[in-house]
Amino acid sequence: MGAPKDEKPLINLLRGWPHPSLLPVELVKREPALLYAPDDGDLKLREELAKWLTDFYQPSNVAINRICITGGASQSLGCILQVFTEPVYTRNIWIVAPAYFLAFRMFQDNGFHDKMRAVPEDDEGIDIDFLRRELRKSEERAEREGNNEPVHKRARPWSKIYRHILYAVPTFSNPTSKTWTMRRREEVVRLAREFDALVITDDVYDMLQWSTDRTAKQAQLDKALMPRLVDIDSNLDGGALRDGADGFGNAVSNGSFSKIAGPGLRTGWVEGTEKMAWGCSQVGTSRSGGAPSQFTAAAVAEILATGELQSYVLDVLQPSYAARYHTMMTAVEEHLLPLGLTLVQSDREVIGGYFIWLTLPSHIDAAVLAETARTEENLLIGEGALFQVPGDTSDAVFAHSIRLCFAWEDVDKLLPGVERLGRLIQSLIKDGTAGKMRQQSEHDQEGKDPISRYW
Ligand SMILES: Cc1ncc(COP(=O)(O)O)c(C=O)c1O
Structure with missing residues (x-):
């Protein structure tokens, strides 16, 4: 053949x-920053990101205290799991499938070998009825087993242990390139609140967008197609800081410079409630070594400040x-x-x-x-x-x-x-x-x- x-x-x-x-090599040949970073990362980068994300997503409230600098979406996923999950108390990792396969090992590294569950998609995005049914079953199982509190880790002032994690790429997904509808996004946030789930979204492709009409002159698309789940959690039904909520929120956005500048930078950010962002910054590796990727984070801050990136x-x-x-x-x-x-x-x-x-x-x-x-x-x-x-x-x-x-x-x-x-x-x-x-x-x-x- x-x-x-x-x-x-x-x-x-x-x-x-x-x-x-497609790497902006000329732009990043700048800026030495060779000391430890603050736990939550380079201040200038956080400020510049807050401006850019506000402009792009147009949410009401991106502020520097909602942003923590990371070593990219992969490092950050590992860090979120370290701080906010526990392999016994956290019942399941729900993964929208087909899924970005390199995430699997991060769940395994954190003790979830046997707890990963696929959630199928339909035309609107995640299959919400399937997820609701399975969450209920998972809770019933936990009740039967008397799984009422974390065994190996405890909640600390900067963290909590969630019962469930949902991992998804809701916009221009890897691998399907699907984008969830608004209705489905809201349903997921409501469900996450009901079941004490943290929805971790890799929002790494949102800025790489264009018209499917190949005959049209391509317009610059400088606004997001859809709000992130973290934006919805901020605003829906009283928002993440509504009365009676613990203030950590139920969605966290994983952003990365890998696709918009270069993966070798190993720099990204998380955005969530202030408590969520601060919790991410308090992972042991950042408490000791400062936020990862300080050198490149400082370089990226410069090219954001000039508007070049x-x-x-x-x-x-x-x-x-x-x-x-x-x-x-x-x-x-x-x-x-x-x-x-x-x-x-x-x-x-x-x-x-x-x-x-x-x-x-x-x-x-x-x-x-x-x-x-x-x-x-x-x-x-x-x-x-x-x-x-x-x-x-x-x-x-x-x-x-x-x-x-x-x-x-x-x-x-x-x-x-x-x-x-x-x-x-x-x-x-x-x-x-x-x-x-x-x-x-x-x-x-x-x-x-x-x-x-x-x-
Ligand atoms: C959905 C998704 N998340 C995360 C990553 C990796 O991001 P980073 O380079 O910031 O670790 C990729 C890269 O392929 C991806 O497709």
Whole structure:
């Protein structure tokens, strides 16, 4: 099938990194800051972020005391779990699936190996009825087991232990690029309040957005498509600080400079209530070493203060990612949809993020397709099983889905990559091998991470 692998240059549509040409290298060659940071991070960066986030999300109340500087969304997720969960008392980690797979290990690191549960999505976002049902069952179980208080950790003046964690990417999700409706966002916040859940959202793609109309002149989109869950929690039904609430809130936003400046900066922020932001800053590693990434945080503060990074997002990143998306999408429409593949939420006016999620015809197994693409076409794609919550026993399996990334590869390889994939699918359909060689997903094999070098 096709030419031998080594005659073809590698095309990597798996790796979810920004292309090196999109890094603002000139902007960040500035500013030494070699001392320890305050626990909650560089003050100037917090001030600049408060202004930018107010401008972009237009919430009523972003203030520096709601922001804590982090080492990026991954480091910050680990930190939130350390401060606000306990592996016994915290009943479950609810993960909207398919999910950003590199988050799984952070839940495992914090003792939640057996407590991760997938929550499916529908057209509006998270399946709220499923979540409500499962939360109830989880609470009934906790009651039967007498799970009434934390065993290994205690609440301290700067923290509390939540009963549930919900992890989601509600806007331009990784991997599906779905965006939740407003109604669904409000329902989730209400449910989180009812069940003492903390909703952790990775809001890392919100600024990378553009029009799906490829014929229209691309306007700069300098306002968020949707409020974050943390904004909704701030305002809905009396807000997070309403009478009788403990003041920690039920949503926290994980922001990152990885996608809008460069992942090597290892700098991001959390935003939540003042108590939440302060709690994050009091994790032991920050109490001892100060907020992470102080050097780069100080550099980022400078380029926000001049407005250069904000302009870079609008003038360079939005049009570049729009062009990449449209190039790949045109190829998908021409070479994949006629073969029976389908898209999610295809009728949107604004889209964003890094990825296109496709469902294969049901007789084509994504693991077989990804492995054959790698060995025979020198083409890397993300197979659905990667995004499946480990240990979850529900129906949330993605054996017939794939994720393609348009951010990493050279732009002139996006079309040839999709063409190779189309040819391969056609030949799998023709010779009837599409589902026969089903293998265990490499990702499921505990301890092994054989393809991690590609992402
Ligand atoms: C949903 C999501 N969260 C977090 C990250 C990683 O963010 P950071 O580089 O800030 O740790 C990524 C990067 O791919 C992502 O897609």
